[in-house]
Amino acid sequence: MLKAIGIRSVDELFSPIPEQYRLNRDLAIPRQMAESEIVDWFKQRAKENGDGYTSFLGAGAYLHYRPVVIDALVQRGEFLTSYTPYQAEFAQGTLQAIFEFQTMISELTGMDLANASMYDGSTGAAEAVMMAVRVTGKRGAVVARSLHPEYREVIHTYATHQGIPLTSIEYTASGQVDHRALEAAISDDTACVLIQSPNFFGTIEDVEAIAEIAHKRGALLIVSIAEAVSLGIVEPPRAADIVAMEAQSFGVPLGFGGPYCGVLATKEKFVRQMPGRLAGQTVDKNGKRGFVLTLATREQHIRREKATSNICTNQALVALMVNIFMTVYGKVGLRELAKQNLAKTAYAADQFRKHAKVLFPGAPRFNEFVVESSEDPYAINSRLLGHKIVGGFPLRKFFPELGYAALWCCTELTTRSMIDTAVGLVADSERALRSMKEVEEVAR
């Protein structure tokens, strides 16, 4: 090859790099490893990572069963090792799959159409806010405090430099958005109201009523959905203008937080302001049906600084996992799956209620609920870890006013015996504290 190119050594090819900046030593990184060593190293790390624990964590990342056909199919090299389908004739597989994904997401969210994916639920929500600003020509965003706290942080990061003022709306004793406060917070310059349903506490919002409040003032309603499985049994937010969804629940591994699959769905009239890739149906010159990436004039590679977003690479292969999951469960299975989540959660909440306080009564919930204990949930959790149980998510980090409350989650994978064990341990803690208090009182 050197001879064909007409050089004597490979180093000649690197002569454009100024000599003083050429690296003339080995990089100080681990030495080359054999495949067996690589596998061993990662298996060791897995052992340090809670392998084999039972978990009651949700809070935006959910453990559902992943049918094995998902990994069998997404590991086909033709999906795994292909690029964004810009050359449509050579990428019809990916394009048709995206088209089916867009169809199912539209169907499930009750929207007219959906894009091919966004990075995740948090950035999707931020992009939805910026989209609402473009659609309405107004600036402000009113954001529910019961939206995932990390989503709120991401929106804050994005909004700061877009000059989008954010207003926060509190939740009521039922855990739902405070409608009256919402009404007061919306001004004529409010571009959108952003809520999550089921919200961060697992509580289902009255989307229709909130939509009416938003629309009355000419603001759009964005609904964030972090637990996609809820769509099997919870009425979708049809009254919303944009749905910003995290589809991780549909067949995507927890994977310590990513990669996940954000997606935006919206009404037809807003499509040209929507960021992200879109696959559309068309025909070839013989009239044969085919699919292409379309409406690219919204995107950065055409519009540069005037694009709707800077997004380029997104989450295609993860969206394919979601797609296969939706296809496996389908019309009937998704409902049955959601129903099991509902039943396990109802049972767990009932059991906890016998020993501790379950917050936010009076509103429907899906698969999460908030338990308030007398003892610090961090202390309880650390004891649960000894039983190989990962307890609920302590809320005071994000909601200091909730004190010793923790967010618990059950899915179809949570067994009754796991629930009973966890409830038993929390009950022990409650009893111990109660008797301690009694002793103190007697002593006084």
Place this chain on the structure above:
Amino acid sequence: MKHATRKATRHISQNEGLIFEKSSPGKAAWKLPPLDVPEVDTAKLLGKQERQDLGSMPEVSEIEIIRHFTRLSTWNYAIDLGMYPLGSCTMKYNPRVNEFVARVEGLANGHPYQAEKVSQGAMRIMKTLSDCLLEITGMDAITLQPAAGAQGELTGLLMVRAYHQAQGNARKKILIPDSAHGTNPATAATVGYAVENLKSNERGMVDVGALESQMNEDVAAFMVTNPNTLGVFEQEIHKIAQLMHAKGGLLYMDGANMNALVGKTRPGDFGVDVMHLNLHKTFSTPHGGGGPGSGPVAVKKILEPFLPKPVVITKPDGTLGFEYNRPQSVGRVRAFYGNFGMFIRALAYIFANGPDGLRQTTEDAVLNANYIRKGLEGTYDLPYSTPSMHEVVFSDKVQSKKGVRTMDLAKRLIDYGFHPYTTAFPLIVPGALMIEPTESEPIEELDLFIEAMKSIAEEVEEDPQFVLDAPHNTRISRLDETAAARKPVLRWKP
């Protein structure tokens, strides 16, 4: 086929409709275990919030699902099938051990909020990868949070802005060469900066004189890709850095083309202040038909306080933890910690290569690009004779005289069993053919590619219409993109 090709032959591919067209009531591919808690009355629990109908969601059996997606997959081209020479996309081999280790139980099932005590393995992976990437780039601090290259750019520019703000003036604009990727100006706009273009010089490099005259106290940063999108190393990069620093500006490097540098030179050494990497390019994580990516951002010490939070730190007892208390942080750019699954794959790639392997990877990538350049020089116009690194950019100047443009040549390349190169980019080369073979290609595959490109050039001379009508051997011919955009059909309807 006009000219025979040794690379590809026509063969049967299966027809397949949309999944919805195969659906019928009663078919199912799922099974739930019996419920071990009492059944619930959904109407009572949910009231008016209960969903009654799932509309046209499909009902199909498992074998139909397997066949459906397998058939679709066979309509795609892929690295696993052959060379995928998309310039600036770095379509290198995606090692299967990466996929294997990413699926190890405990890593695949780790919850982002599980206690730090039972997250040490995941944090160790993040820390080790961070250390490796810092050594590779010669930078001081890093965040792995950004989900892809474009979000890395966003994060980098947010830090640039925060840095200037901390100095009392956020400044107004970002300078960007006219050869830049579209995400660069789009990102600058997202961060609230104006974009000012900078013309390249006759060698395809940054015009340092022009930069000097455009640089002033309003410029927050210069965003440069190095090697640039022509595959040319910016030989005056250190002067560029000095020029920026002299007026208080920062140098941002788009690391999309880092595959030309790893183990041979380090951006941190030649004056870069902030840069992003694309793990899905340089570090072999799969493109997956358009993601997921991962876009870590590495910075110099002066920018460290502004990193997104949380940051992985080593605690006094030697264990790892997440640090959230970072008052000057730009905040969060996504939920949780980033595309962790990609960290695993990238680290496995680094382990599989080691220092010598990474250096050779870079050398092979540059060698392969130059081999193609030599092979096609004379057949295709080479607009810039400046030495090429990992990719080479030709133009359709010769072929366009016959009315055949870069996109037409690309479509014809499909018939020869290759994915097209990047067409019509960078914008500074009219009718660009941007070719990046990566280190993964053996000489046999490179020769087939050169042979195919030469054969197409001959076809253009003999029968341009035949090339204009390409592709001839695909399932479908060229699609009507105008119709798709004019009246968008974005979902199936019953």
